[in-house]
Amino acid sequence: MVTVTSAFPQDGEFRTLEEIHAAALERxxxxxxxxxxxxxxxxxxxxxNREAFTRWVIKPKPMTGVGDPKTNTEFLGISLSVPVxxxxxxxxxLFARDGHLAVARANAATGIASIVPEVGSFSWEQxxxxxxxxxxxxxxxxxxxFDASAERIKAAGYDALCVTVDCPIMGFRTRNRMERFRFDPVVWAGNVIHDCSPNVASTYGSKIVPAWTWDQLAEATARHQMPWIAKGILTPEVxxxxxxxxxxxxxxxxxxxRQIDPSPASLDMLPAIAAQVAGRVPVLLDSGLRTGGDVFLALALGASAVVIGRLAAYGLAAAGEHGVRRTVELLTEELHILMTLAGIPDIGSLTAAAVAPRP
Ligand SMILES: Cc1cc2nc3c(=O)[nH]c(=O)nc-3n(C[C@H](O)[C@H](O)[C@H](O)COP(=O)(O)O)c2cc1C
Structure with a gap:
């Protein structure tokens, strides 16, 4: 466990992800x-989610001649400088005034992509x-x-949809409730300020909403002819x-x-889900990723790329666009170092052979 005592780096630059986290919490x-x-x-x-990452180790593989591994990849036709x-x-x-505008600008600078939320502070178009x-x-x-939103998303030039299937109602967020926070709802209303979507508003007010089925989602997505990610899968059957x-x-x-507690850690379920999917579609992983080592393990255990939530938000809270950019740079640097030490020349070569259960 790394402990950081001073949140703001003396030399004005974050050298580790722990420094970014500490700065975020301080601000x-x-x-x-x-x-x-x-x-x-x-x-x-x-x-x-965190404990799951401690059950695996990366196998050292010296003397392979791998000196400058390539971290770039592609996901649904989108080029990524690193699988993040x-x-x-x-x-x-709530984390920085420019919110996802800053995240997306940082991602453009580092060569990765944003999944832009429905209940963000800015609209998909912005x-x-x-x-x-x-x-x-x-x-x-x-x-x-869904239909009205998908039309807007397509018109704004997006390549794909990400449908969150695990949140028909918000989880029982104990600490949030105890905090009794009263944020201005406008921070969740970037997409609904102009054309009010009552279902989104009511979900985030924790009221019961009409829950959809897979058949309904299949029909809706077929109407819009855009590739779509199913977000929130935790079992091979689902x-x-x-x-x-x-x-x-x-x-x-x-x-x-933030939804079911207790539920399985994402990483623990990844190998079985990847085996079930068997390469028919790409598999992504989120929940608990905090280091370049975590990215390495997720890719080795079957993910084509990972999705970072709090890690990106820490960057945003610590230093806006710059903080998110540094977060991605540091993740990339650590992944690059680990790929070198494990003799992995490129992302396509990163398989389960590179890791083992912790002895
Ligand atoms: C502050 C916060 C807000 C979130 N809001 C949404 C959301 O609006 N829609 C959604 O699908 N997931 C939402 N998530 C979940 C993230 O998309 C992602 O699944 C999660 O943060 C991954 O875990 P990690 O934070 O450990 O990386 C939110 C997560 C956080 C931390």
């Missing part, structure tokens, strides 16, 4: 920090305008507003249902421990 008001850090229930899922996307996280203006090369995937919920509904990719996720 955020208490209620915003709780909103960002907390999970559902007694936070067993939140803790399990930023997660859709709502309420982004984020696309701020950084069209990074704003490539738009997240939305399977609610009755991955199969998502593929049956036409999903173009599976995102193994427990919403960063």
């Amino acid at each position: 955020l008001p208490r209620d915003a920090a709780v909103y960002l850090e907390s999970g559902a229930g007694t936070e067993q899922t939140l803790r399990a 996307l930023t997660a859709p996280f709502g309420g982004d203006a 984020v696309a305008e701020a950084a069209p090369s990074a704003a490539r995937i738009a997240q939305l919920h399977p609610f009755d507003s 991955a199969e249902a998502a593929i049956g509904a036409g999903a173009s990719a599976i995102l193994v996720s427990n919403h960063g421990g």
Whole structure:
């Protein structure tokens, strides 16, 4: 466990992700920090997400001649300098005024892509305008507003949809409730200020909403002819249902421990889900990724790319666009070092052979 004592680097540059996390917590008001850090229930899922990464090791492989491994890859036709996307996280203006505009600009600078949220502080159109090369995937919920939202997303130039299937209602967020926070709802309303979507508003007010089925989602996505990611898959059976509904990719996720508690850690479920999917569609992973080593393990265990939620938000809170850019740079640097030490020349060569259960 690395402990950082001073949040703001003396030389004006963040050298580690721990420094960025510490700076974020130092800058955020208490209620915003709780909103960002907390999970559902007694936070067993939140803790399990981190513990899962400690059960694996990277196998050293010296003397392979690998000196400058290539970290770039492609996901759904989108080129990425490193297999990392930023997660859709709502309420982004709580962390920095420019929220997902800054995230997308940072992603454009580092060569990765944003998944832009439905309940963010800015609209899909505003984020696309701020950084069209990074704003490539738009997240939305399977609610009755789906058709209207998908039309807007397509018109704004996005390549793919990301449908969050694990949040028909918000999880029981214990620490949030205890904090009794009262944020201005406008921070979640970037997409609904002008054409009010009552279902989105009611979800985030924790009211019951009409929950969809896979059949309904299959019909809705077929109407719009865009590739789509099913976000929030935690079992092989549900991955199969998502593929049956036409999903173009599976995102193994427990919403960063913010929905069901207790639920399985995402990384623990990745090998079985990847085996079930068997290469038919790409598999992504989120929940608990905090280091370049975590990215390495996720890729080795079957993910084509990873999605970072809190890590990106820490960068945003610590130093806006610069903080997110540094976060991606540091993740890339650590991954590059580990690939060198493990003798992995490129992302395609990173397989389960590179890791082992911790002895
Ligand atoms: C502050 C915050 C807000 C979030 N809002 C959304 C959201 O609006 N839609 C969604 O699909 N996921 C949302 N998520 C979940 C993330 O997309 C992602 O699944 C999760 O953060 C991954 O775990 P990690 O934070 O450990 O990386 C949110 C997460 C956080 C931390």
